[in-house]
Amino acid sequence: MTIDQRTEAGADGRTVNGLERALDVLLLFSRSGVTNLGVSEIGRELGVSKAVVHRILTTLCGRRLVTVDEGSRRYVLGPAALALGRAFLDRVxxxxxxxxxxxxxxxxxxxxxxxxxxxxxxxxxxxxxxxxxxxxxxxxxxxxxxxxxxxxxxxxxxxxxxxxxxxxxxxxxxxxxxxxxxxxxxxxxxxxxxxxxxxxxxxxxxxxxxxxxxxxxxxxxxxxxxxxxxxxxxxxxxxxxxxxxxxxxxxxxxxxxxxxxxxx
CATH class of the missing domain: 3.30.450.40 (GAF domain)
Structure with missing residues (x-):
């Protein structure tokens, strides 16, 4: 395997791992009774650092999959996530x-x-x-x-x-x-x-x-x-x-x- 191939494989691995963690964050909001989550709470649930959670949430916010309440600094599902949910319901x-x-x-x-x-x-x-x-x-x-x-x-x-x-x-x-x-x-x-x-x-x-x-x-x-x-x-x-x-x-x-x- 060449250096370029190893680099590409590593990047892909990090991308897949990051995607899985982002999906895990989104799925936390599907638990019964959960309407909002904080960075520390997400980190404890997933067993990852707050820095990693913050990077994931920043990405999800950029895609409007989650939004943050600036007062409480807690996160809720955003309009893009709700649109995905409605699209699923429409296709059942x-x-x-x-x-x-x-x-x-x-x-x-x-x-x-x-x-x-x-x-x-x-x-x-x-x-x-x-x-x-x-x-x-x-x-x-x-x-x-x-x-x-x-x-x-x-x-x-x-x-x-x-x-x-x-x-x-x-x-x-x-x-x-x-x-x-x-x-x-x-x-x-x-x-x-x-x-x-x-x-x-x-x-x-x-x-x-x-x-x-x-x-x-x-x-x-x-x-x-x-x-x-x-x-x-x-x-x-x-x-x-x-x-x-x-x-x-x-x-x-x-x-x-x-x-x-x-x-x-």
Whole structure:
């Protein structure tokens, strides 16, 4: 190997290593509950010096993948990272497949219909269709919530393999998003068993005060939930319509699951 070849190989090695570290920094922001990070915190998490972290953050800031709050000197995801996330969401096939079922469901129930996907221990809103009425629910596309809070989240948790479900329940104190969030592991196990038995979950103010919802899974050919569809609205409207809303919800999720190869 010539001197030039050794130099080129070394440069490539440093470039790949630097890229991996930069990606590791970005992935830290995907952890549950993380909205901002400091240089020292990133260094501890990744086991690298603050000087290295600062160089990485300077590069990421230059590409608008992260931005810094000049007052606190803490970093948050920047507009370029959010654009990448939205581009990913826009290209998920299930979103296109579910668009018409969501429209039909909202039209039939006169309530908001939503589509969610799972990202590790979080449930993320992917799409929604809202009804033409004055008082209605609207969700924030891209917003993420823990797997025990709300009907859509509980569906994902209910259909996880038992080992993964138990690991989540045993991972530590579960945060309460409202006064009605189920955080007791024993009560949650009973609730999740009921969800699997009847095929859908209900929530009355568990994720958001005043909001009610029903949710059911969209299953793939292996019987795994690739997405969850919900019907949601003000809790006082939803509470008295459980059976009425469950029927079209289960019809739409069953048809969509069949299109994905589920034969149950």
């Amino acid at each position: 096939d299930v979103r296109q497949l579910a668009r018409e079922p969501l429209r039909r469901l909202s039209e039939q129930t006169k309530e908001t219909s939503t589509l969610s996907i799972r990202v590790r221990d979080l449930r993320v809103y992917l799409d929604q269709v809202t009804p033409a009425r004055d008082v209605k629910m609207e969700v924030q596309i891209g917003a993420a919530f823990p797997l025990h809070a709300g009907s859509s989240s509980k569906v994902f948790l209910a259909y996880l393999p038992s080992a993964e479900r138990e690991a989540y329940l045993a991972s530590g104190p579960l945060p309460a998003l409202t006064d009605h969030t189920l955080i007791d592991a024993s009560h949650l196990r009973d609730e999740l068993r009921l969800i699997r038995e009847r095929g859908y979950a209900v929530s009355f103010g568990e994720r958001q005060a005043g909001a009610g919802s029903l949710a059911a899974p969209v299953l793939d050919h292996e019987g795994k939930p690739v997405a969850v569809i919900s019907v949601c609205g003000p809790v006082e409207r939803i509470r008295g319509r459980i059976d009425e809303l469950a029927k079209p919800l289960l019809v739409e999720t069953a048809e969509l699951s069949a299109r994905l190869g589920f034969e149950g």
